[in-house]
Amino acid sequence: MLITxxxxxxxxxxxxxxxxxxxxxIIGANIFRDMLASMRDIIGGRSRAYExxxxxxxQVATEEMVVRATAMKAxxxxxxxxxxxxxxxxxxxxxxxxxxxxxxxxxxPQEKLPTTK
Numbered sequence: 588m589l590i591t592x593x594x595x596x597x598x599x600x601x602x603x604x605x606x607x608x609x610x611x612x613i614i615g616a617n618i619f620r621d622m623l624a625s626m627r628d629i630i631g632g633r634s635r636a637y638e639x640x641x642x643x644x645x646q647v648a649t650e651e652m653v654v655r656a657t658a659m660k661a662x663x664x665x666x667x668x669x670x671x672x673x674x675x676x677x678x679x680x681x682x683x684x685x686x687x688x689x690x691x692x693x694x695x696p697q698e699k700l701p702t703t704k
Contacts, residue, residue: 610652661688
């Protein structure tokens with residue numbers, strides 16, 4: 588499934604707009620991860636625990652969006668927007684994606700990896 592933030596795909600025609608698709612993932616931040624992140628904020632550096640949690644949430648939300656687009660018989664999702672929300676009261680973080688499921692003309696090209704000799 589082709590997923591893009593752009594409203595069109597160069598060289599491809601949109602045959603049919605299937606509709607809005609979304610994907611959401613809510614993750615809880617545990618107290619140990621919060622304490623480690625606070626220490627990182629004090630001494631500097633990146634919080635690997637939060638980065639990994641956000642990466643996983645993004646992946647889950649994307650997969651959910653693709654499942655919904657596939658059910659609509661789409662072969663691409665265009666105009667994708669990613670939003671992040673933190674619910675400080677409950678220690679929860681949410682990642683949500685939304686886009687337009689479409690049916691594009693032709694086959695979606697497979698990414699070719701460069702060959703080395």
